[in-house]
Amino acid sequence: MKTTFTVAGGGRRRLIGWAWSGLSTTAAQAAVQCLGFIAGILIVRYLAPREYAFYTIATAGLGTMTVLTDSGIGSSVLALGGGVYQDPVRLGAVLATGIRLRRRFSRIALVLGVPLMITLLRRQGASWGEATLVAVSVVPLFLSTVTAHLFEMVPRLHQTLTSLQLIQGAANAGRLLLTAVLVPLWPIAPLASLVAALPQWWANLRLRSMADQRALWRRSADAQVASRMTSQLRRTMPAAIYYALSGQLTVWLISLFGKANSVAAIGALGRLAMALAILSAAFNAVAVPRFARIAAAEPGLARSRYLQAQLALMAACLVPMLLLFCFPAAALALLGASYGDLQHEVLLMGFSSCAATLCGAAYTLGAARGIVTPAAITIPYSIVGQALLVALLPLNTVSGVIWVGLLSALSQWLLHVLYFEWHYRQPPPKPICGANAVT
Secondary structure: OHHHHHHHHHHHHHHHHHHHHHHHHHHHHHHHHHHHHHHHHHHHHHOOHHHHHHHHHHHHHHHHHHHHHHOOHHHHHHHHHOOOOOOHHHHHHHHHHHHHHHHHHHHHHHHHHHHHHHHHHHHOOOOHHHHHHHHHHOHHHHHHHHHHHHHHHHHHHHOOHHHHHHHHHHHHHHHHHHHHHHOOOOOOHHHHHHOOHHHHHHHHHHHHHHHHOOOOOOOOOOHHHHHHHHHHHHHHHHHHHHHHHHOOHHHHHHHHHOOHHHHHHHHHHHHHHHHHHHHHHHHHHHHHHHHHOOOOOOHHHHHHHHHHHHHHHHHHHHHHHHHHHHOHHHHHHOOOHHHOOOHHHHHHHHHHHHHHHHHHHHHHHHHOOOOOOOHHHHHHHHHHHHHHHHHHOOOOOHHHHHHHHHHHHHHHHHHHHHHHHHHHHOOOOOOOHHHOOOO
């Protein structure tokens, strides 16, 4: 009985520790994200709807290229690094391998992403010169993110989050300052894209210095780690490529079937929904690294923590949704007069963003332990579901494309949760590298 009490007490202390870390990290992350949120709102208000439509397409293209560049590499680094994060040599080997792969994939993403952006910009009425300038303007920011995400893994695994958040806060403050000074003088989409690049390059230098303290990554990629990482990438890459194209589904659909004002409306509503990025960032900083560090010999603990993390995130999403439901007009007032008639759409976008946040969390938690729904299941499942939604819903309206994104995200979240549960109901497999072991 005494042992049982001790274990239960230890479990309660761990849960309290998680809760306290989550609250403190969320508070700090709220300050960091608030700076980025204000900069985004300023861009919405300063740019005319036509220019903001161009900016929205460029931002969606940047997101797509970033996901293509990652293709599951970040999750692999987290999964492999979770078991060796206290060993600078082995953690450095994992990080160096991930950096080499991301740099290779970034070239492919550029070749695919820039022509896609130019095509969609031309469809929205941009001249060849305008389309090219807007598409090229996101390249500096894209290049700055190629390694930044991987360097962040080191402080996240060690849970030295204060230093990480100080760097992120300074970068967002720099972006806000440049936005407030420059964009009112030249309210054009290319400048709005460029102002974020300089602070991010500075942040990269700081993150690299932080990684140097705990990981010997300035070395050639490790062949054994590369083999293990490639093995996991074979399972994650097809789905990652698919999600790179479908992750910005609402923007792509409205860009193809709607007008510039509708594209701008989707982008502006998306800025309001970025408030949920606070929850997502805190979740990825606290819950995911700790989840990756759970020993492979404790599958029952991993399963219970997965469900607890999902429930905690759902509860957290209720707070901003309640505020949005009570004060939709106040939220829209932040965007300016051009978007004041979107009270129904802003609520839909809020629900869609919550669903996307939950879906991303379900996938990220599983991938942190090498548990990813096979592409042979994910892609056909998602394509069939999205094809039905596209056939049934109006794609030339803002609410229609938001419904497509909302229902798609919910269906994919359900798939990830069910697959994770199915995985842990199977007989124990032979241990794999992605489950916290690099030797």
